[in-house]
Amino acid sequence: MKGMCGWIGTKEAIPDTRKITNSLVVSMSGELKDSVQALYGARDGMAGWSEMGQASCYEIDSLKVVVVGNVHWKSEALNRLSLETSPAAAVANAFSTSSKAFLEEMHGAFCVAIMDEQADRVLIAIDRLGIYPLCYSLQRENFVFATSTDGVVAHPEISNEIDPQAVFNYLFFHMVPSPGSIYKQVFKLLPGQYAFFQNGKIETDFYWHLKYADSGRSLISERKERLKSLLNKAVKKAVIDEKAGAFLSGGTDSSTVAGVLTETLHKPAETFSIGFEADGYDEMEFARITSRHFGTHPHEYYVTAQDVVDAIPMIARAYDEPFGNASAVPTYFCAKRAKEQGIRVMLAGDGGDEIFGGNARYAKQKIFEAYFMLPALLRDSVLEPIMFGLPGIEHIPPLRKLKSYISQARVPLPDRLESYNFLHRASLDEIFTSEFLEQVNSQVPDELLRTEYGRTDATASTNRMLHLDLKFTLADNDLRKVNRMCQLAGVEVQYPLLDEEIVMFAAQLPPALKVKGLKLRYFFKEALKGFLPKETLTKSKQGFGLPFGVWMQTYPPLQKLAYDSLKSLRERGYIRPEYIDGLIEQHRSGHAAYFGVMIWVLMMLEQWLQHHQTKAV
Incomplete structure (x- = not known):
């Protein structure tokens, strides 16, 4: 429903740049729709499309620009130019004035590409949270980019050879994490990152980093009102069409979005929930509690085993890379139900756990990190020599548990987060063929985690895990899941909780307000007492799990x-x-x-x- 692509070739003119560009578009959208805007040159082409009017192209002199998404600027002059002419025109103006530095002034959820054929340079970038994807490749003097790997490998000069390392990474993470892709020579941008192609070379860097507060006074009262104000503002911005609805699992995030949406619309919001006829998986009653509490207009659908059989091939085809998150199935059926009811844009609650501290591992890892609060002398000279040197420990249950605790605590973060990974539960030689293992580096997944964990300036382990999850749990996983399934169903999706102001507000909360002791999302739940149902605030996290x-x-x-x-x-x-x-x-x-x-x-x-x-x- 929306996307972009583009390419620039060798320094010689190419016979039919329109045909090549159109082939990229068709590979991603299935057809050339009226919403596609395109620009062509002697050796390049680019296009953007959005059925909700969120794509624009602009050309001035040798400069071509395409931007997709909701863009706003710090500069009032650029905001005015964007409204009066087009967002792409504002980007062209900003780029001409400050080159790559303009990205620091560009806000919202977007992907952008700027091509200067005369200077033989291209700049591509995505938003700070990675809501919009972009991938790229440089092969045979052709630089190609697109919001899908399908678009990149559709270019006649780009190889679609599968990368064995990507297959290994997929089986480790259940998705292919950026910056790699399933194809050997295709790469993906990370949140807040740009790629600059010039003179046959690619430079990548980050134009933005989220700043965390590792300490601070735990003042709740005024922060409560600030959060409520930000939520109202974010939901209003997310309602880009009058036919708007919301996912509703009955959890904290979806319930919050549904409740604020009802207040914003001044009428019952259309909410959509999924159930399962399977013990331990059905959360429909929690969705019903939220719906009754806020007075939404509920729509329910119970996914069946036959639905899963029917959907699997369709879902596999829809993703541009292997994707192993099974909750894609209920997400699709929820979005499909919304489409059938005339909804054009869905509001999703993704992101709350990763910015406010709602994932169980945050509390669990605090328990392991507490081990290092013991004096080093006690750990090194007493506990560990006894636990790992005294025979028969395994036969004494309390001591066996203590030994296991110490063993896990000694594994540093972020490696400890993957202690129960399937690929760690058996020898790799037992899982993979020797021929396959010769082609991969089994340490790459851990290296990817360590790189992201260490990229933030935060020192508190909770904040560093939150930062890690912004990439691995959100950009690489949840956002891909929801984006693709909404696209497959034919609806747009917006993420109010990932509004930049909310994300930055949450980052400045002290870690103790996010995870207080072992209480997850402490501040968020305190702030929304009296707004959310009591049952929602006390329920355990599950979401759209598939049986x-x-x-x-x-x-x-x-x-x-x-x-x-x-x-x-x-x-x-x-x-x-x-x-x-x-x-x-x-x-x-x-x-x-x-x-x-x-x-x-x-x-x-x-x-x-x-x-x-x-x-x-």
Whole structure:
């Protein structure tokens, strides 16, 4: 429904730049719609599109600009130019005045590209939270960029060779994290990052970093009112069309957005919820509590096992890279239901946990970090020599637990966050073929985590984990999930809780206000007491979890699809057949939910490969 692409070739004129540019557009959107705006040169082309009017192109002299999204500026002059002419015209003006530095003045959710054919240079960038994606490649003197890897590899000079390292990274993270992509020579921008192509070389850097407060006075009262004001402002900005609705899982974030949306519209908001006929997975009652509390107009849909069978191939085809987050299925059906009811834009609650401290690992890691508050002499000279040197510890339950605690605490962050990763639960030689392992570096996932964990200036471990999650949990995972599934369903999506003012406000809260002791989202919940239902404030986090593992045991068509996918995956040379056999047996033996996760991840890898007509490594 919206996106951009572009390219610049060698210094010689190319016969049909329009044809090449249009082929990139079609590979991403399926057709050349009326909403597509395009600019062509002697050896370049670029295009942007949005059915909600959020794309603009502008050309002046040798400069071409395309911008997609909601852009606003610190400068009133640029805001005025954007309104009177176009957002792309404002970008062209700002770039001509200050070159790359203009990005610091550009705000909102957006992706932007500036091409100067005469100077042989291109600048591309995405917003601070990574709401809009951009990927790029430089091959055979052609620089190509697009909001989807599909668009990049559609260029005739760009290779679509699968990267074995990306396959390994996918199986570790259940998605392919940036800056890599599933293709060997295609790369993705990180949140707040730009890429500058000039004279045949690419330079990348960050134009923005989120500043965290690692300490400070825990003043709540005035901050409560500030949060409420920011929420109202953010939801109003997110309502870009009168036909707006909201996802409603019944959790803190979706309930907040639904409640503020109802207040903003001065009428019952259209809310959409998903349920499952499976014990431990259905949260519909919490969604109903929120709907009754705020007086929304609720729409419910119960996803069935057959729905999952029908959706899997479609979802695999929709993603431009393998994507293993199973909650994509309920997200799609929720957005689809909204589309059927005439909704054109959906408001999603994603981001609250990652800026206000709502993920369980934040509290869990505080417990492990507390170990280092003990005197070093006690740790090094007493506890650890006894725990790791005294025989028979494993036979004394309390001491066995203490040893396990110390063992985990000694693993530094962020590595400790992946202690229970599937790829750490067995030897890699037991999971992967030797031929595949020869092509990958098994340390890359940990290195990616460490790089992002260390990129922030924050010193408090809670803040550093929040910073890490802005990339890995949000930009690389949740936003990809919701963006793609809304696109597949045919609706736009907005993220009020990721409004820059809210994100910066949350970053300046002291860590103790985010996670107070072991209480998650302490400030947020305190601030919204009296607004949110009591049941919402006290419920445990779940979201749109999918009972795939359970249903796979009881619904033969779903089991067949999974088994057929794993059978095909065996032939690709990634995974040892005996590992797949063991996974299936463990799933059958009663650990359906746990082992169903890895079966889903492997199945979606094979489904993606099949629907993108790629070959094994």
